[in-house]
Amino acid sequence: MLSIDQLTKTYTAGDTALREVTFRVPQGQVVGLIGPSGAGKSTLIRCINRLVEPSSGAIRLGETDLVSLGSRELRQARRRIGMIFQEYALVERLTVMENVLSGRLGYVPFWRSFTRRFPGRDIENAYRLLDRVGLLEHADKRADALSGGQRQRVGIARALAQEPELLLVDEPTASLDPKTSRQIMRLITEICAERQLPAIVNIHDVPLAQQFVDRLIGLRAGRMVVDDAPERLDEAMLTEIYGAEDWTTTDQDDDDPDPDGEAQGTLRLVGTAT
Amino acid sequence: MSALDTRPGEPTHYSQVWTFRTPRARLALWAGWLALVALFVWCWQVMNANTLWIFVTDAPDQAVDIGSRMFPPELAYLPELLMPLWDTLNIATLGTLGGVILAVPVAFLAARNTTPSALLVRPVALFVIVTSRSINSLIWALLLVAIIGPGLLAGIVAIALRSIGFVGKLLYEAIEESEAGQIEAVTATGAGRAQVIHYGIVPQVLPAFWGISMFRWDINIRESTILGLVGAGGIGMKLQSSIDTLAWSQVATILILILATVVVSEALSARVRRALI
């Protein structure tokens, strides 16, 4: 279980990215984090594994207070937190297998990772994960030889190789087509259900989020403005998060960068009658 | 002109004068060029204060004279050059090897995203790079011949010292340009510092590393051909002795050999680089 208390982040330039964010994520719950660009979604996720240092507040994973850890303990805490990235962030010139095994880096000593002699159990597990995400036969390909959807699957396998207690997912579908986006979201939610993993999914595409997550948190200018079940999201809440807009039309004249009509076609908000 | 006739509703008169820049910017530009010309003239005069123009006007005759002595090149001299050529190749190769080995840690200490301390270590690493780059390998050789005596070793060390700056600079720039996302992802797995460098950065800069090293090797072949002029071994020593004895036909042979070596090494380096990247 993850609990966040009064989390605030102010960048050195003086911009406040997060203001007193407080919420809890129980076992197995997939939380969708929505909000306009610059609302602090990415900062929030990165504060949890401290890729970004929080300014104040507390973050607890189980019994560990993540904010106060020294660098050695932080590394040990980070391996308990799997992260999936927007542009996959695979090490492009390494093989798929090496990318998955890199999820074990926090567990093995340097000489093992340097000589690529990972323990047999880790290798077995990596193969199992690659099979789970459907990429078993691609294990020895180089990561940059894969398609976008396949790369994101490798990213998922890498995060799972850590045997995490929490998944942080940063815009997993931002560079994928609508069909692959849905497959990836389904895979993530299925895996979270299988392993009773809590997850925070930072996501742009509201309808896609509504379809797959258990709970939606809306951020606006660093503040939590919505925290509700996805099916209860309505126009008022959307306006609260994104500002005034006619939410009932599905025309593509808004500034949503998604170029695919299919995603727009699915924009039928559960809370609003269309 | 009918297409340019004014239509109703449009202003009847547009400015007929159009200038590329504002008057002030133009003035500054002209002043800049004028200053450059003045500086050039002044430098020219200072530089040539002691020039003996008799020698300069005599130069064409000298050129014809030297040219006629160089031709035909003395090809019988070639076998004698093979051993010095082998030495030259060794100076370049071993020097590059040593330079690259020394440059790698310097580059990691100099790159903003890998340096242990941006305040203390980075300036030192950058100074090492600048020093090595500012001093030509021939000057390094000059120094080293004075310090450790004439011979191949001085040449190798000179090439190595000069290569540190070149390889170090290009490599640290490559490290700084490596994609932050991949590094972040490896960091997020809980990897240690060395592991982050080995998994997140090394694969990204490896092609650049091979490219830079091969490129430097190619340059070093060129440079090592002349190190012998100051006593640091290789084919340059033959060149020096031929010049000293005014044996211009031997000089011509040596130059042809140097040229051929340079062309071959350039082609080889380009091929290897293409294969690696």
Place this chain on the structure above:
Amino acid sequence: MTPNVSYPRRWKRPPQLVTTRRWRLALPLLILAYLILAVGSLEIDVGRVIEGLERGARFVQGFLQPDFVSRWGDIRQGLIESLTMTLTATVVGVLVSVPIGIGAARNLSPRPVYLVCRSIVAVSRSLQEIIIAIFLVAMFGFGPFAGFLTLAFASIGFVAKLLADDIEEASASQLEAIRATGASGWQLIHYAVQPQVMPRLIGLSLYRLDINFRESSVIGIVGAGGIGATLNTAIDRYEYDSAGAILLIVIAIVMLTEYGSSYLRKFLQ
């Protein structure tokens, strides 16, 4: 996913660079053999090297406690020669490079002109500055004039080559657009090529200025004037503190020109 299958517990990284097995075995052996041969032919005089270490320490000391004063007259003269030589050579070199660079651009010049210009570039690039300097000193006598000619000649190869490559890369569609207006050849160069290439040319000139200064500290060794001659003398006389001073000045000026040129380039763009 099939349940209850067992997965391999061993994994070996597939070879990335050398994929044929025979080469993977042979390559390290070849490299090792070369290294043994190369190191074997070195003939290092250990006694001389050890003796040299003490001298090396003296040089480092001289570098740390440089003596600017006792040879200041020579240093000053050398510096003036180097700097004036650098500037004049760069200016003349760039001025000559422009027509040659245009001539060596395939998309602008007729074939014979292209070939002639490209061969000038090739000759200038493949000869070391120091070798050119030897010849020019033999022809024009000792002193900075030979150095000036050397640097100018070397600049031509460098600037003209990069300029020609730049012009060839200059966007063909812009060339076409200007051609379509019925512009003459010179107008074409002025309107379509110059605006695209000018910032690069200025950048190249500044970069070459930097290189020329560095080279000017070398060609003095063969008698072409400049700070190199002073340095050579200082090292010959084992005056490491003066040599250290000269090297520090060279480094400082190189750093200055580097910073200055990057600043100027930003300013001009």
